[in-house]
Amino acid sequence: MRFQRHDLHTLTGSYALDALEGEELGEFERHLDRCPSCLSEVRGLRETAARLAMATAERPPAAMREQVLALAERTRQLPPLTGETPARRAVSRRARRVWIPRFSVAVAALSVAAAVVFGVNQNSAQDQLNSIRSQLTSAEAHNHALAAVLAASDAHLVSSGTSHGGAVTAIVSPHEGKLVVVTSGLPALPASKVYELWLLGPSVARPSGLLGGAQNGHTDPVVAAGLAAGYKLGVTVEPAGGTLRPTTAPIVDMSL
Amino acid sequence: MRQPRLSPGPEEGRDQDLEGLLVRVARGDHAAFETVYDALSAPVFGLIKKVLRDPSQSEEVAQEVLLEVWRTASRFDAAKGGAMSWAMTIAHRRAVDRVRSETSAAQREQKVAPDPVSGPDDVADAVEANLESQRARRCLDGLTEVQRESVKLAYYGGYSYPQVAKLLGVALGTVKTRIRDGLIRMRDCMEVSW
Missing domain, CATH: 1.10.10.10 (Winged helix-like DNA-binding domain superfamily/Winged helix DNA-binding domain)
Structure with a gap:
């Protein structure tokens, strides 16, 4: 280990002020899981920092109020977390694993497609798509949006590697105005970051969903709507929860 | 329209109010969110602007943070800290993320001398x-x-x-x-x- 326990403990202050980066941040967060006294100190120092924030209060432009309230009107909220103890978490993980197989046929097929299509010609891409479709019809298609895109007569498959490694695959239906995005082999991100999808038009970058955590290197399919002619698909790394505009360079930027 | 509350009295009392409001916000109560907005928008915007300097960029990030408060209100846990500190932690982290993303770092260097x-x-x-x-x-x-x-x-x-x-x-x-x-x-x- 690079840091002595003593050194790590002195990082509570820097952590509370978001002054840690990279590997050191990850290392300290892992340490926090095992160090109740550090966690308690971090909480107290965060409260202290919040008082420092109060000294900089400044009224934002009045128009912002209506904008935020309007955005809230059409933004779904996260459900509460249920279960606090590690034992309960383990149960819920198991429960999730039982539930997921409904999707798994599509996920597995799309992931294979991502691996195969990357660098392979369009005919075999079409074959892959047909194969995904035939497997999906036999699976219970409980997600109508997903099923509708995959079943669309104009659906086609696009795949590309990313600058961070791994590949992004999209099943695109211009007629439905939607696409289904899956990935394979994207590097895992720290809890404070997320992969965000964007539909990139000539003058807009529309937030189009967040990729969930990967299972066996594959993320669950995400359906993005609002596709128009000439749009591209972009993926960026953003703070957890996503942003309204991309704040980093796309790791992939693919024509649909 | 209600004016933002900038002098809301003792810290503790305000935090308790905010905690109760966040519980209602988590249940989708828009009226409660309006009150939360009025309590948080000035501290959130002020802190972000202190870090980012650029007013329009700060407004954009402040919007994201306040929307995040709406979206994740159910994850606020009063056992882990006060409501104000929860919101300020989100705000500061977002501002810092923006500073450390390459493009904005370049912009910031151009726009403002250190x-x-x-x-x-x-x-x-x-x-x-x-x-x-x-x-x-x-x-x-x-x-x-x-x-x-x-x-x-x-x-x-x-x-x-x-x-x-x-x-x-x-x-x-x-x-x-x-x-x-x-x-x-x-x-x-x-x-x-x-």
Whole structure:
């Protein structure tokens, strides 16, 4: 280990002020899981920092109020977390694993497609798509949006590697105005970051969903709507929860 | 339209109000969210602007943060800290993320010459007199020079501690301990009860 326990403990202050980066941040967060006294100190120092924030209060432009309230009107909220103890978490993980197989046929097929299509010609891409479709019809298609895109007569498959490694695959239906995005082999991100999808038009970058955590290197399919002619698909790394505009360079930027 | 509350009285009472409101926000109560907006928008916007400087960029990030408060209200846990501190943690992290993303770093360097050691004084005009923030300033004045500058550069400047060390010309280990010692002294001076 690079840091002595003593050194790590002195990082509570820097952590509370978001002054840690990279590997050191990850290392300290892992340490926090095992160090109740550090966690308690971090909480107290965060409260202290919040008082420092109060000294900089400044009224934002009045128009912002209506904008935020309007955005809230059409933004779904996260459900509460249920279960606090590690034992309960383990149960819920198991429960999730039982539930997921409904999707798994599509996920597995799309992931294979991502691996195969990357660098392979369009005919075999079409074959892959047909194969995904035939497997999906036999699976219970409980997600109508997903099923509708995959079943669309104009659906086609696009795949590309990313600058961070791994590949992004999209099943695109211009007629439905939607696409289904899956990935394979994207590097895992720290809890404070997320992969965000964007539909990139000539003058807009529309937030189009967040990729969930990967299972066996594959993320669950995400359906993005609002596709128009000439749009591209972009993926960026953003703070957890996503942003309204991309704040980093796309790791992939693919024509649909 | 209700005016943002900038002088809401004692810290503890306000935090309890906010906690109750966040519980209602988590259930989708839009009226409660309006009140939360009025309580949080000035501290959130002010802190983000302190770090980012650029007003339009700050407004954009403040919008994201306030929407995040709406979206994740169910994840607020009063056992882990106060409501204000929860919101300010989100705000500061977002501001710092924006600073550290490459594009915005380049923009910031172009737009503003470094002014790292300016204190909170330059926003004084915009802040209504508030006992709690006066106290914060007084406590900040009670720190040693290196403690105070380290805390201010990290928190208001959005710098990582290695960057703070470079700016102050002191060793990494020194900055780590000065930031921690300074914050602990602030905590005790302001009688923070966590």
